[in-house]
Amino acid sequence: MIQQIADALVQSWQNFATAFALFVPRLIAATIIFGVGFLVALIFRRLIHQLLVSLHFDRVTHRIGANEMLRNAGMPAAELLIAKIVFWIVWIGFMLSAVDTLQFAPFQGLVDEFFRFVPRFLVALLVFTLGFLIGNFLWRATLLAAVSAGVPGARLLSGSLRILVIGIGVVMALEQLGLATGVVLTAFAITFGALMLGAAIAFGLGGRDAAKQLLERQFRNSRDRDSDAAPHL
Amino acid sequence: MAVGQVDVLVGLPTLNNAATVVNIAKAIHVSFTRDLPRLRTVIINSDAGSTDGTPELIRDASFEHGDMVQTSHSLRTMHRVVTPYHGIPGKNTALQSLFAAAVLTQAETLVVIDPAGPATTAERVTELITPIWRAEVEFLAPRYRRHPRDGALVTQLVRPLVRAVYGVELDEPLGAEFACSGRFASHCLEQDIWQQDAATFAIDLWLRTEAIAHGLTIGQIWRPPTASAAPTTLRQAVRQILLSLLVALRAHESFWHTASDAVKLPTWGDDRTKCPGAAEWDHVALAVQAQHDISEIRPLLEGVLDPAVLSRLVDEIGATDPRLDDELWVRIVYDFLGASNRGSAGMDHLADMFVPIYMWRAARFMSFTAHEPDDVAQTRLNTLCDAFLRLKPLLVNSWTVEV
Numbered sequence: 001m002i003q004q005i006a007d008a009l010v011q012s013w014q015n016f017a018t019a020f021a022l023f024v025p026r027l028i029a030a031t032i033i034f035g036v037g038f039l040v041a042l043i044f045r046r047l048i049h050q051l052l053v054s055l056h057f058d059r060v061t062h063r064i065g066a067n068e069m070l071r072n073a074g075m076p077a078a079e080l081l082i083a084k085i086v087f088w089i090v091w092i093g094f095m096l097s098a099v100d101t102l103q104f105a106p107f108q109g110l111v112d113e114f115f116r117f118v119p120r121f122l123v124a125l126l127v128f129t130l131g132f133l134i135g136n137f138l139w140r141a142t143l144l145a146a147v148s149a150g151v152p153g154a155r156l157l158s159g160s161l162r163i164l165v166i167g168i169g170v171v172m173a174l175e176q177l178g179l180a181t182g183v184v185l186t187a188f189a190i191t192f193g194a195l196m197l198g199a200a201i202a203f204g205l206g207g208r209d210a211a212k213q214l215l216e217r218q219f220r221n222s223r224d225r226d227s228d229a230a231p232h233l
Numbered sequence: 234m235a236v237g238q239v240d241v242l243v244g245l246p247t248l249n250n251a252a253t254v255v256n257i258a259k260a261i262h263v264s265f266t267r268d269l270p271r272l273r274t275v276i277i278n279s280d281a282g283s284t285d286g287t288p289e290l291i292r293d294a295s296f297e298h299g300d301m302v303q304t305s306h307s308l309r310t311m312h313r314v315v316t317p318y319h320g321i322p323g324k325n326t327a328l329q330s331l332f333a334a335a336v337l338t339q340a341e342t343l344v345v346i347d348p349a350g351p352a353t354t355a356e357r358v359t360e361l362i363t364p365i366w367r368a369e370v371e372f373l374a375p376r377y378r379r380h381p382r383d384g385a386l387v388t389q390l391v392r393p394l395v396r397a398v399y400g401v402e403l404d405e406p407l408g409a410e411f412a413c414s415g416r417f418a419s420h421c422l423e424q425d426i427w428q429q430d431a432a433t434f435a436i437d438l439w440l441r442t443e444a445i446a447h448g449l450t451i452g453q454i455w456r457p458p459t460a461s462a463a464p465t466t467l468r469q470a471v472r473q474i475l476l477s478l479l480v481a482l483r484a485h486e487s488f489w490h491t492a493s494d495a496v497k498l499p500t501w502g503d504d505r506t507k508c509p510g511a512a513e514w515d516h517v518a519l520a521v522q523a524q525h526d527i528s529e530i531r532p533l534l535e536g537v538l539d540p541a542v543l544s545r546l547v548d549e550i551g552a553t554d555p556r557l558d559d560e561l562w563v564r565i566v567y568d569f570l571g572a573s574n575r576g577s578a579g580m581d582h583l584a585d586m587f588v589p590i591y592m593w594r595a596a597r598f599m600s601f602t603a604h605e606p607d608d609v610a611q612t613r614l615n616t617l618c619d620a621f622l623r624l625k626p627l628l629v630n631s632w633t634v635e636v
Binding site: 141 | 386497
């Protein structure tokens with residue numbers, strides 16, 4: 001009996017020792033990967049940041065209004081934000097690789113999934129950026145055109161257009177990421193449809209007289225606003 | 234027609250000027266025959282495609298009959314060339330043709346006459362030609378007697394800005410007429426301004442500023458006031474002038490950064506005309522419109538104006554006791570110019586944002602000076618010029634600063 005217990009203990013110890021002997025190198029390797037990954041990610045971050053600074057990326061982001069939005073959201077400048085995103089993508093890749101080295105069953109295949117996710121993430125980021133750019137451009141152009149033409153509620157009109165376009169960009173980006181696609185699309189469709197229907201009913205039925213007066217005033221204002229330049233030259 | 238070498242080339246860039254062009258051509262002819270008989274001369278009409286028979290009127294005009302030249306005849310060959318030009322219609326294309334003609338004919342003097350000028354006489358034409366022909370000056374710009382409340386776009390923006398930036402007391406940076414040496418015409422032809430889209434409306438300002446930046450001796454000459462036949466709306470005019478200023482400032486950046494003070498220019502001719510009255514326009518309505526428009530585009534202005542400047546502008550607009558704040562106006566103009574160079578927004582968008590701010594300033598100036606004597610209003614204009622000059626370092630800083 002005692003012998004059996006001793007054998008079991010010895011066996012357990014041997015198993016533990018074997019497993020430990022196998023695990024320690026993997027742990028050391030994972031730690032090295034983790035640390036090296038951090039350094040590599042840091043180097044990538046600095047390289048990307050310096051590259052964007054040397055390319056005067058801040059001018060582009062300033063021009064398209066991204067700086068203002070980021071500042072309002074309490075976020076860093078665009079070139080730093082991009083550098084940080086690159087840092088985290090690289091480092092997360094290394095971290096998952098380190099975890100994969102440990103060969104924990106629940107985490108098996110994470111690296112493959114991550115590297116399948118990265119392209120989708122980048123595409124989603126691109127879609128969102130494009131949506132943001134187009135939204136901001138249309139906002140600025142619409143606001144200026146509406147103000148020049150004397151359209152009442154120019155800010156509301158242009159702001160709505162901006163939110164709509166950026167919203168579409170967000171939905172498309174989320175769809176690309178595969179995050180709750182059905183819920184997001186359904187929520188967007190319902191919200192957008194409800195808003196448009198509500199606006200159409202309100203304007204068409206509730207405010208026919210107001211709409212008529214508004215249009216009449218608009219045409220009259222347009223004529224008045226086109227004042228002659230001669231006295232100014 | 235083979236013209237050969239000439240001494241003086243007078244250009245008439247026309248577009249539907251049938252009402253005035255014959256009298257002007259006759260005035261030029263009389264100037265040639267009576268005042269400059271020993272010079273080889275040519276009139277070149279560069280027509281942009283008139284549909285009212287302008288080129289035919291010039292070509293067929295008889296200068297041998299009636300009550301015009303009967304007592305004197307030119308001793309040298311005098312030519313008259315009428316040519317439609319090809320390419321994109323615009324004054325820049327017409328002027329390019331005239332400059333090319335001046336180079337081909339080796340003209341020593343080039344004069345461009347405003348075909349809509351209401352009071353162009355032979356004396357006025359000779360006055361334009363003589364200082365250049367005698368090499369007293371290389372570029373001659375017109376100078377008009379204005380009422381201090383007239384031409385706010387010139388007096389509130391273009392004149393003080395050009396004076397401060399280029400360091401030359403030029404009265405009318407936008408005038409249609411000018412005279413220059415053949416050497417300057419040749420220089421201008423070599424520049425790349427002609428292919429730029431903005432050259433269509435920016436060419437007059439660019440020519441003057443190019444002459445200054447190129448180190449030419451500049452002079453001014455009194456001309457009769459023109460009936461500002463602006464073929465455009467106020468918004469379009471403000472946009473075009475702002476874009477013209479940007480084109481000029483970008484082209485001469487290395488020059489104006491170091492230019493200082495404001496040099497007085499010699500003036501030719503005599504000021505025979507009486508100062509006209511101020512043009513009337515509804516500045517109260519314009520102020521209300523500007524106030525509304527500025528409030529609407531305020532989010533866009535945040536990306537262009539310095540926060541302190543924007544804050545002052547908003548305070549001024551909403552103030553119950555408004556002031557005529559020259560410094561604020563100058564800072565706004567300089568912020569816009571700096572923003573354009575940094576690419577804070579497209580130039581068209583910046584120009585659109587600038588329109589209501591100009592309207593606010595013009596309306597404010599008119600309301601302040603409406604009941605003031607003319608000399609007080611003129612003093613205000615001079616003070617504004619001083620403010621532009623004093624604050625010029627802000628423009629240099631704003632122009633070069635990294636975002």
